[in-house]
Amino acid sequence: MTMDIENMTNHTQIERRQQGRHYALRCQWLRVLMPVLLLMAMATPASSELLIRITEGVDSAIPLAVVPFSKTGNMPGGDDVSDIVRDDLTMSGEFKPLSPERMLSLPSRSDDVYYRDWRLLGQRFLLVGELSQQGDRIQARYELFDVNGERRLLGETATATAGDMRGLAHHISDKVYEALTGEKGAFSTKLAYVTLETGGGKRIYKLQVSDVDGKRARVRLESDEPILSPTWSPDGKSLAYVSFETGRPAIYTHELSSGKRTRVASFPGLNSAPDWSPDGKSLLVTLSKDGNAEIYKMDLASKSLKRLTNHWSIDTEGSWDADGRGLLFTSDRSGGPQIYHKETENAEPRRLTFDSSYNARPRFSPDGKHIYYVHQRQGAFHIARMNIETGNETVLTRTGLDESPSVAPNGRMVIYSTQQNGESVLTVMSAEGGANYVLPSASGDVREPAWSPFMQ
Amino acid sequence: MMFTMRNKAFALVLSLGFIAGCSSTGDTMEDDGFGIDSSATGQSGGSTVYDGTDGSGVSSSGLTDSERMEAQERASQAEVQALRDITTFYFDFDTAEIKAESRDVLAAHARYLSDNPGTQVRLEGHSDERGTTEYNLALGERRANAVQRFLIVNGASRGQLETVSYGEEKPAVSGSSESAWAQNRRVEMIFQ
Numbered sequence: 001m002t003m004d005i006e007n008m009t010n011h012t013q014i015e016r017r018q019q020g021r022h023y024a025l026r027c028q029w030l031r032v033l034m035p036v037l038l039l040m041a042m043a044t045p046a047s048s049e050l051l052i053r054i055t056e057g058v059d060s061a062i063p064l065a066v067v068p069f070s071k072t073g074n075m076p077g078g079d080d081v082s083d084i085v086r087d088d089l090t091m092s093g094e095f096k097p098l099s100p101e102r103m104l105s106l107p108s109r110s111d112d113v114y115y116r117d118w119r120l121l122g123q124r125f126l127l128v129g130e131l132s133q134q135g136d137r138i139q140a141r142y143e144l145f146d147v148n149g150e151r152r153l154l155g156e157t158a159t160a161t162a163g164d165m166r167g168l169a170h171h172i173s174d175k176v177y178e179a180l181t182g183e184k185g186a187f188s189t190k191l192a193y194v195t196l197e198t199g200g201g202k203r204i205y206k207l208q209v210s211d212v213d214g215k216r217a218r219v220r221l222e223s224d225e226p227i228l229s230p231t232w233s234p235d236g237k238s239l240a241y242v243s244f245e246t247g248r249p250a251i252y253t254h255e256l257s258s259g260k261r262t263r264v265a266s267f268p269g270l271n272s273a274p275d276w277s278p279d280g281k282s283l284l285v286t287l288s289k290d291g292n293a294e295i296y297k298m299d300l301a302s303k304s305l306k307r308l309t310n311h312w313s314i315d316t317e318g319s320w321d322a323d324g325r326g327l328l329f330t331s332d333r334s335g336g337p338q339i340y341h342k343e344t345e346n347a348e349p350r351r352l353t354f355d356s357s358y359n360a361r362p363r364f365s366p367d368g369k370h371i372y373y374v375h376q377r378q379g380a381f382h383i384a385r386m387n388i389e390t391g392n393e394t395v396l397t398r399t400g401l402d403e404s405p406s407v408a409p410n411g412r413m414v415i416y417s418t419q420q421n422g423e424s425v426l427t428v429m430s431a432e433g434g435a436n437y438v439l440p441s442a443s444g445d446v447r448e449p450a451w452s453p454f455m456q
Numbered sequence: 457m458m459f460t461m462r463n464k465a466f467a468l469v470l471s472l473g474f475i476a477g478c479s480s481t482g483d484t485m486e487d488d489g490f491g492i493d494s495s496a497t498g499q500s501g502g503s504t505v506y507d508g509t510d511g512s513g514v515s516s517s518g519l520t521d522s523e524r525m526e527a528q529e530r531a532s533q534a535e536v537q538a539l540r541d542i543t544t545f546y547f548d549f550d551t552a553e554i555k556a557e558s559r560d561v562l563a564a565h566a567r568y569l570s571d572n573p574g575t576q577v578r579l580e581g582h583s584d585e586r587g588t589t590e591y592n593l594a595l596g597e598r599r600a601n602a603v604q605r606f607l608i609v610n611g612a613s614r615g616q617l618e619t620v621s622y623g624e625e626k627p628a629v630s631g632s633s634e635s636a637w638a639q640n641r642r643v644e645m646i647f648q
Contacts, residue, residue, distance in 0.1 A: 226625040293594040
């Protein structure tokens with residue numbers, strides 16, 4: 001117990017539910033922590049649940065044990081469900097799963113759980129489960145426990161085909177994440193990105209779609225000319241992107257299930273930076289057909305264009321608000337690239353960034369409170385986040401050639417590209433920065449990540 | 457290899473330009489004449505491309521008048537060839553301003569295009585890897601457009617010139633050094 005209390009006071013702060021990231025704390029804890037909580041308790045109605053907020057940084061990650069799931073019957077080899085759940089929760093940056101080698105017992109259901117074992121190991125939460133064969137499907141029966149509260153938080157079953165153990169694992173990760181944080185998990189969503197292999201004087205670009213951990217990647221388009229700027233349709237069924245396959249840039253839409261592609265913009269000059277509107281009906285695009293780079297809204301059904309910017313400078317990298325009313329974009333109208341916000345399509349743009357001579361490619365968080373963008377500081381390019389109400393800016397990364405931030409649909413993780421050993425890699429970090437998880441890559445450069453919406 | 461050739465070509469132009477006194481390069485060029493050296497060396501990364509220009513200044517003081525005439529004759533012929541050998545033009549970070557050292561060469565290309573209206577050129581604009589993909593596409597286009605405008609002002613017709621921007625996608629040199637970046641911020645003229 002003592003160890004746990006220290007752990008809490010060192011790394012967490014206690015707040016009420018209204019204030020962000022929370023973990024359920026049982027009444028038993030109230031007694032132990034009463035001196036600390038007294039002020040809070042006095043200011044709060046007696047029934048109000050007290051919660052713990054995770055502070056930033058790797059140190060604050062919650063210790064959690066995912067016990068290897070027991071298996072009965074004829075199980076598919078290969079992907080191990082509990083390993084994948086452990087990796088998912090690690091990737092979130094919010095949890096620090098215990099290595100199975102350090103476990104004192106390996107329970108697979110509640111009857112076998114001895115809370116004391118897990119308290120000794122400093123674990124806050126515990127996930128156990130078993131896999132069994134149900135006809136031609138595999139069933140996972142899993143339970144989540146609050147170790148200190150000695151309480152079961154979740155007990156569910158889920159099934160999948162034998163070939164979809166990864167899908168089953170990501171589903172369990174989502175359920176665990178939601179039970180612990182109150183927010184939907186995004187582990188069953190997808191990533192789109194572009195890989196570049198160079199060798200023998202050739203450059204091969206591949207547009208790929210994978211799970212959020214980079215696994216189960218499938219090539220959707222291959223070209224020896226650049227492929228850029230993939231963006232998801234809001235239903236997660238299609239991508240839009242820029243391809244130079246004709247020797248000139250053009251914007252395509254691409255339905256993933258059928259492979260059906262449509263060239264929607266191939267005007268003289270630039271055709272770039274597509275961003276799909278939240279209602280799915282239009283794209284923001286950057287075109288230079290009228291002289292220089294300007295942002296237009298293209299209606300996908302009629303292909304009609306509405307010009308949204310009008311300035312002799314570069315205007316590009318348009319990106320919609322969550323509700324599709326207004327947009328963010330990059331413009332160098334002040335002399336260098338800076339970020340602007342139009343609250344509606346017809347509103348006057350308002351400049352948001354001032355610190356540094358280079359701020360570009362903005363993306364809103366799903367709740368519309370923050371923007372993520374590329375920010376230059378002392379010659380290096382980082383990912384930064386700004387609270388658009390207060391203007392407070394935080395640089396989130398320490399590496400130097402960071403690009404293309406894309407926010408998970410639950411707003412809790414951000415993926416971006418950076419350089420490692422001379423190659424471009426994708427890295428996932430928690431929404432406030434801190435923990436970083438590099439996605440393993442098979443070969444070559446990996447860049448231009450786009451996090452999918454929740455799949456419908 | 458390509459850069460070695462460009463080095464030589466560039467050094468040649470500088471030397472010949474010295475001999476010819478830049479007299480044939482058009483009225484707008486007078487001021488730039490030997491601003492070339494200072495701006496080339498002032499650019500940190502580009503210095504690899506232009507290495508040796510300072511040391512190759514040809515001293516013409518020992519030549520007789522006839523020798524000088526002959527040299528000038530040879531020079532003007534070789535100059536045209538040498539100028540036309542240079543087809544890549546470099547830029548500073550986040551700018552599309554045509555450098556002083558590019559102007560004589562671009563003016564020579566413009567004259568050639570004016571004299572050969574059937575010739576088509578593709579102007580490919582590029583940026584270095586720093587900054588964002590899409591902004592760099594727009595920046596590459598701005599550079600290609602700047603070269604296009606310069607060529608048109610100096611005699612080429614718009615119909616001969618096509619522009620395309622690849623942004624940071626097709627670096628001439630790989631790596632993340634000042635020198636690599638300087639060589640990647642460029643417009644290439646591709647004669648069709």
